[in-house]
Amino acid sequence: MIEPIFLQGICKDYLWGGNRLREEFGKVSDADKIAESWELACHKDGSSILRSGADAGLDLQEYVDRYGTAFLGTNCAGCETVPVLIKLIDAKQDLSIQVHPDDAYAMAAEGEPGKTEMWYIVDCTPGAALYYGVNREVSKEEFARRIENQSLTEILNRVEVKPGELYFIPSGTLHAIGAGILLAEIQQNSNTTYRVYDYGRRGADGKLRPLHVEKALDVTNLRTTAPTVQYPTQNIPGGTVRKLEACDYFASDVVNVSGTTAFSVGEETFHHLLVLTGEGVLKTAAGTAKISKGDSVLLPAGLGKYEVTGNCQFIVTRMDKPVRLK
Template sequence: MTEPIFLQGICKDYLWGGNRLREEYGKQSDADKIAESWELACHKDGSSILKSGPDAGKTLREYLDAHGPAFLGTNCAGCTTVPVLIKLIDAKQDLSIQVHPDDAYAMRTEGEPGKTEMWYIVDAAPGAALYYGLNRTVTKEEFAQRIEAQTLPEILNRVEVKPGELYFIPSGTLHAIGAGILLAEIQQNSNTTYRVYDYGRRGADGKLRPLHIEKALDVTNLSPVPPTTQYPAVQVPGGSVRKLESCRYFASDVVTVSEEVRFTAEPDSFHHLLVLEGEGTLETPSGSAPLKKGDSVLLPAGLGQYSVRGSGCRYVLTYAAQPLSEQQ
């Protein structure tokens, strides 16, 4: 496959979500709210749908099963699925305080990889904040006691956020997205979450949403995590590139187009573009296609040189920067 693949996201209607993804990003769902849109997903809990090409209408899982993983690139040669999951998240209310396990624990207990992730803040209401690890080192005993006494927020690192900030969240880090934040999340291809504290909320069935205290006690890092590095934008011909973070699982940059920027999808990795702002035109060896806010495009590894032109277009570019497998 040497053509770009436009993808339709899978929408999730969790109780804390709003409707900005529908109203501002064109996401479609029959549900009353759209909390998340899984823009690049090949998971048992949701798989993106191809919108273009001869396989339009198939899920990304079906496409991979039919064509094999070569389109992911040589860095993903050991993978049996797309190793990253990319979302847009609209938090109208606070999310639960939660933690994700590392690979070893998750594979042993859940049968899937762990979950290291990062958040790029697209928009935030004044005073909006998130929880990002602990504000001091605690013992496992104190951690357990505070969960039971419902005083856990007192030892969490609360951070007010601004658009354009990045938060890198290694597995084992307690975290929660606060109300009024819209963000792009790049993560391992995993949906394993251990909920620790949920403000006493009830699900659609009227029951308290389940907590996962024992597993959280097993996997949580009980020391503060270092602040995420905020890299500056670097000017390139036709725009700028700002590194977000590069780890063993994924690498992402924010690309801002002022005229036309050029990149190359080498044989080592796919490129994924998630358009956050503006409009543009994608030029590839197979032709041109319009880009608009909310578009999700997968460029197969080995596609070659491509460009995006259009003043004011901004997108997140994600790729596999080093060899990996979904079980790393």
Template sequence: MRYAIGIDLGGTNIAAGIVTEDYKLLEKGSVPTKAQRPWQEVAADMARLAMELVEKAGLSRADCAGIGVGSPGICNGDTGEVVYSNNLYWDDVPLCPTLTRLTGLPCRLSNDANCAALGEVVAGAAKGCKTAVLLTLGTGVGGGVVIDGKIYEGQASAGAELGHCTLISGGVECTCGRRGCIESYASATALIRQASEAAAAHPESLLNKERITAKSVYDAMRAGDDAAKAVVAQYEEYLGEAIVDMVNIFRPEMLLLGGGISGEGKALTDPMNEYVKAHCFGGDKSFVTRVDTATLGNKAGIIGAAALCLSAPAAMPLKLAPAFKDYLWGGERLKSEYGKHTRLSPLAESWELSCHKDGPSTIVNGPDAGRTLAEYAARHPACVGTRHTDGVFPVLIKLIDAARPLSVQVHPDDAYAQRVEGEPGKTEMWYVVDAQPGAQLYYGFQRELTREEAARRIADGTLTDVLNAVPVKAGDVFFIDAGTVHAIGAGILIAEIQQNSNTTYRVFDYGRLGADGKPRALHVEKALDVARLCPPERPAGPMGKPEQNGDCTSTLLAKCGYFTARLLDVAGSAPLCADGESFHSLLCLSGSGAVICGGGAVPFAKGDSLFLPAGLGAYTIAGRAQLVLTTL
């Protein structure tokens, strides 16, 4: 049995519940919102209430598909942000990433009226319908649209504000600042205003006998009060026109009315059905939408919010197939030892996690199998995480097998690369997976050089005399800032984490010939423009010390503005969490195991690469393995 937590976030109360996969409400609770305090405190209360209900229901996080939230205002379901909510005094609040960080559970978000509509479709009056529209008639007029069983939200999740469609051009001013909105004429507030105006004009009316509410207006109408009859007739005409517009646009199977006025039941829906039949386009020739009342009441938002998670495919890690490169210096170890299947020979690099146009990796499991990671990221932009905002996937992860030495190279920084090459610069990190005895690499210079001396040594072939040659062994770490001159030597196998760039300036190539029999091109002028002609600023080695946490030893390899890389040595199980701030990339260097998440498991072995989308939530690495974990 799958479960999800549904949260109906209101300006007054936070209501939440545990919902089963057949949309039964298992547990329910609420706490005051206290909306004028900082949003972080509201989010903390939401997380606390959710986890209390999980415990009360006798469940664990592993039993839960996630947390669904219905919030007032404009909600971006892709990023999990509440973009704007006047009820909560919120602007650009990263609600889902925050709840995932606090609970370890994936989180989905939509407008509260949308969630109420979805709740009625999966468990209420519109159960079994593929298309339905909900209008909530309360202080304002909320709207939710379900098409083919899914919430319709429009671009950036800002659509379906049905209450703010124009009913009467230039009419009564609405709370949104426009005039003549449906909300200004068909809400409970509007009915009370209309009745108050009638009461002032008719002192003898029953409308003056008590405080005017939507119910008291209908009660007076039923008692035969002429002024009340006129008010109700005019109100129902306004509402009828609004409903006819919704029917003509969507032609849903059902249109449901919720909110306080819907408590009038058939006294409201019978005249609405007659009005729709008489006024909708083709009403005497084709299917006519039935108008009815919503039945779930305040449970609709909770159940609909939970359905955001229960109706979606279970979140899962994505296993990736790499792109391959057969540069002339490569070897055969990636095929013989790491299970890479390709006819290319030699095999120099496998691009294990890549959205670069020169070699994207491909998803091999789940519903997105066959798509490139770049296609997946374009369809699901929130998978990258909120720490990254410029729209270009930020990193590229490789395995590199150097059977022969690589050319001496240098990479530009962002400013130079964008100006000259039109892509990001290239800062990278090397983790030495294996090295043959006597292997070495070049890492900066032994001493400071002038541009003139560097150019002369490139020309006369003596550049390597002043490069900083470093003997290497398995486990060594090198952070290669943009501008650092470098070269991987023969007999070294490396895991490389780098910016998502393929811009490399070749400085020196030992006089080698390419496949065409000609010397490979050098990029001397560009290289000298960007190179730091001095010893490296950073010493070799990891940036952190090993930290033991249960069955896992974690070592910070490198941390910079582009990526963070850790070495994980797992001997049992290691609980982790991919919150909304960053994806998690796992590259297995040795051993085997499985990533357990959402009730399922994705196995991995030496050489495998897995991508865990941001917001995936809690997961566990089980097995005996050494992996590189990369995040933003």
């Protein structure tokens, strides 16, 4: 019988992180801070740990090595790994201004897919803001000059954020998460980042963190980017659902439960649930299990109907389109 797979995230202690993921979401790490928790990850730089079922204790890469990728569904046919990476991010300080390449450039230069991503703002301090694309069309020469003279922020689109908002970041878009933002990130399964401005910060070794200016000049979109569509909330039995994004790389909704909601996992794709608030009970043909804030649950393709009862909010991510293979 197909069963839900509860996952333990892999924590990252980047210098800009805080401790809300430890204090509020129950994430565990020996590090002083937790900047990110990789909740659904099957990557050379980190792989989630199974914490339920007969294979508890395996990491997701070991699980894939043992069983293959059929549990991801027919839309992932031919995939050698999980095609998405899902994170919780706590930015106590500003992140660097950065850009990610598209698939073609990333495969040629880095040997992995590019990185299109989306951010769902879980919480933020008043006035917290992010950078998202340029505020006017810019030439490559001006872009390079502003990196050199450290005036890059003058041409970036700065946006103050509110909880519940979505920001879709196609590959090639300059961006940075600002201090005071806690968000969920759904992205392609890639860890390639080109840093172009870092406020002169130094790493744990005391050295300035490296920049990747030449590669950023190759891949950055210097035209203005359309605002992200904020889709309306729809009522469903037992709660509400709101589309976040449906692109070539992933599809995600945010679901608010105030009773009992019902969904189904077909043969085409897995579902992944990331619980952001509250608690509830997940019911499948295999039985019931409690879920609560911070839980990460992979529902394998073909699992069938599932219900969530309680008062909680979660993001559900699927692969609604066949994955484009390299």
